[in-house]
Amino acid sequence: MRGGAARAAQRREGGRRADAPDAGEAATGTAAGTWLVRGADGRLTAYAPRQGGLLRWTETTAGGDGWTGPDALAADGLTHLSVAQGADAFVHFLGRREQPCADGGVAVDVVYALQYQTGRPLTDWVSVGNPHVDPERARRIGAPVVAVDASGRVQVFVRSADGGVMVRCEGRGGKWEAWRDLRGRGVRDGLAAVVSPAGRLELLAPAETSALHWIQAEAGGVLRRSLDVRPAPVPGSVAAVATAPDRLTYLWTDAAGSGLVAHRRGGWVVPLGGSPAAGAANAVLRTVLDDQDCMVVAHRGRNGNAMVGVCGTEAETAGMWWVDTGVPCLGTPSLAADALGRVVLAVLGPDGALRVTRQRDEPGLTLADWVRV
16 A cells, blocks of 8 residues: 555645735635535535635536635624534534623624535524523533534534533524433533444544543434543544444544544554544545545644644554645645545645645545635
């Protein structure tokens, strides 16, 4: 694999736009979750938080080089943004919102919106509330994340003021059920909620000394606490990908500083190397390269550039090979497969503008020139 699927070329940036984005068109970071998604029509869309809301860039044709945007979508008061996609390709947005109060304080709640089709408007943002009634405790909740289970039910997770995990589910008719305490202790931000191809929801939460794990015994069932996993993840670094019909592979950055690790329930933790920047999150995509089933991983490296790694799916022990793309990025890169099945890597540059590269028709993972959108 070293000479084939693991090969990635460093390419110069092409299609540079001379003008810098206005303040309202500049991203302030990257969203949690997979912020580059493919819609039911095959077109890719990228999302990022900005001052006063979020930005959206959309492919003009499925698998084409053209993009529209950024479209500035209003969402006042967001401090964090999480993006998830359901099996129906609808895109779900979850945010932590702060609003000033008459007494000079700040009210904090969780808000939710939905996009049904590529390039179409979002629904109105609705409040999902806060698991704490006391305003002081309410202000201490973490960054919420969203997942959509096999039945299409939206589930919202957030770190509580006590360092546990709270969940709220969308019930029948769109009415939200009461908050439920999943407990846990020492939980930090960067929860990862993922649904396997078999429809079972799993939740992995970084904690002080380990990763806490919850799973559904069957699709649509109740989340139950599973075994904790060590080493502890860097908060926000956890990513997951389905590597078998009912098995997820988790990747995260070891808080002790040894680089990335991979883990599957019931197995050992496998070191993957890499050089993630402090606090850097990871993106992962399963794809076929040179007729081999592979995992592609991306993160922001210690030098500030986007780093790409490749290994065989569930074959991490054979080694992972890393390449520096040479392109600086802000926050976490994102990976997706386009309508033609090519790997697409997207980053936000230090200027807050979107940059995209995609797989060339060559052996291995060779990337084309970067395009600044």
